[in-house]
Amino acid sequence: MGDRRQETGDRRTRGNFNYWLRSSRLLTFDSAPLLSPSPHLPDEKPMSHVVIIGCGIVGAAIAYELSQVKDLKITVIDKQPPAQASTGAALGVLMGAISHKIKGNAWRMRSSSIQRYETLIPELEAITNRKIPFNRQGILSLCLSEEKKADWQKLAEIRFSQNWKLEVWDAAKLKAVCPQVSNDKISYAVYSPQDRQLNPTALTLALVDAAQRNGVTFKFGVTVNKTPTSTNWCNELETTEGKITADWFVIAAGLGSSLLTAQLNQMIDIRPVLGQALQVSLGHPLGDRNFQPVITGDDVHIVPVDNGDYWIGATVEFPNDRDEIPPDEELLKKVLTQAIAFCPELAQATINHTWSGLRPRPEKRPAPIIGKLPGFDNILLATGHYRNGVLLAPATAYAIREMIIPNDS
Numbered sequence: 001m002g003d004r005r006q007e008t009g010d011r012r013t014r015g016n017f018n019y020w021l022r023s024s025r026l027l028t029f030d031s032a033p034l035l036s037p038s039p040h041l042p043d044e045k046p047m048s049h050v051v052i053i054g055c056g057i058v059g060a061a062i063a064y065e066l067s068q069v070k071d072l073k074i075t076v077i078d079k080q081p082p083a084q085a086s087t088g089a090a091l092g093v094l095m096g097a098i099s100h101k102i103k104g105n106a107w108r109m110r111s112s113s114i115q116r117y118e119t120l121i122p123e124l125e126a127i128t129n130r131k132i133p134f135n136r137q138g139i140l141s142l143c144l145s146e147e148k149k150a151d152w153q154k155l156a157e158i159r160f161s162q163n164w165k166l167e168v169w170d171a172a173k174l175k176a177v178c179p180q181v182s183n184d185k186i187s188y189a190v191y192s193p194q195d196r197q198l199n200p201t202a203l204t205l206a207l208v209d210a211a212q213r214n215g216v217t218f219k220f221g222v223t224v225n226k227t228p229t230s231t232n233w234c235n236e237l238e239t240t241e242g243k244i245t246a247d248w249f250v251i252a253a254g255l256g257s258s259l260l261t262a263q264l265n266q267m268i269d270i271r272p273v274l275g276q277a278l279q280v281s282l283g284h285p286l287g288d289r290n291f292q293p294v295i296t297g298d299d300v301h302i303v304p305v306d307n308g309d310y311w312i313g314a315t316v317e318f319p320n321d322r323d324e325i326p327p328d329e330e331l332l333k334k335v336l337t338q339a340i341a342f343c344p345e346l347a348q349a350t351i352n353h354t355w356s357g358l359r360p361r362p363e364k365r366p367a368p369i370i371g372k373l374p375g376f377d378n379i380l381l382a383t384g385h386y387r388n389g390v391l392l393a394p395a396t397a398y399a400i401r402e403m404i405i406p407n408d409s
């Protein structure tokens, strides 16, 4: 999948980020610049301290982004090691051009994140000497009825006008290019060559490593459990290791954000949605070994991860009346059956392991939630990314940076 060792260049995509941020509603947040002293901070304070709560993909991306700003002291706190919660279960599929978002913040965040990943992955690999599996062969979406073909063709035209590519393939082209796909019900496919997939755990660990090299302090095994504050300014948080004071707090705690914000009397309701997935081993790649895109259809992803190994997932399961989500084995079987229906050779694969995770989904509002916690000037939310936290982490990190250090360019 190509040579990943390229020169570092953390500022190469800034212009693009600034573009979407300038035209984004995020800019309307009334955030005081961190480097101007607030009435609560002594003028002589040498460095401003930012505490990030949560070290999934979102917290780690924010930590790395902020670690490139001079004169910031940054601490990341997590009750677990990095990439354990939702991030540890994610498939890392980055659905940008192939998503139906075409304008506004939703499209800007997707497109700028995908673009940032092109430089971020080689940059992190060069800094940390770690390998981050990054599939640059695009996403192929299988379509089961002609019904929506005109919509896809229209989307392909829109993407063309946005300088992105999206190709609508007929069944003959699909068969020629992806012979592993064999299902009479598939009438056409949509190929998105610029979309990507990556390993979320490897990426999070690399972000932590790179941020650490830039001076960020990580405290794992520490829980933030109480927030003794009632004003619009929070000076300190209580943790299992005592109090921690800071100028800014960023809540990137995924599902844990509900409890933290409830303790601040500003509950942001984030509910879990379970996803189950599995890894199968075929022993050899499906179809053309030199063309291994993510294949997706009917909300099932077939993700090539190694020579002949595939991740398949994921289920989408909501809590029952008692607010529990016991993993439904039948649903996972259904996902595997669907994957086999698309690529029959997968029937010969052996299941290596299965896993599940909880996606953080904001209740009755769109995902993600990025901005100030209502009622507080120095608590920022970067949470509720639901099904797209890996995709949106770079844009989220940049948005948080702009809220802390506005007009940084």
Ligand SMILES: Cc1cc2nc3c(=O)[nH]c(=O)nc-3n(C[C@H](O)[C@H](O)[C@H](O)COP(=O)(O)OP(=O)(O)OC[C@H]3O[C@@H](n4cnc5c(N)ncnc54)[C@H](O)[C@@H]3O)c2cc1C
Pocket (backbone or CB within 6 Å): 053, 054, 055, 056, 057, 058, 059, 077, 078, 079, 080, 081, 082, 083, 084, 085, 086, 087, 088, 089, 090, 091, 092, 093, 094, 222, 223, 224, 225, 252, 253, 254, 255, 256, 257, 260, 274, 275, 276, 277, 313, 314, 356, 357, 358, 359, 360, 382, 383, 384, 385, 386, 387, 388, 389, 390, 391, 392
């Ligand atoms: C099966 C599955 C497949 C997925 N596939 C994709 C995909 O293909 N593409 C994509 O973009 N997204 C995908 N997602 C969604 C993605 O995983 C999430 O959106 C993303 O991981 C959210 O990241 P996060 O950092 O906000 O949260 P998390 O990864 O959940 O991290 C939150 C962290 O906060 C910590 N924390 C919580 N409360 C506290 C506290 N009080 N004190 C200290 N620490 C605390 C937790 O320990 C945790 O480490 C998938 C999710 C699942 C479950």
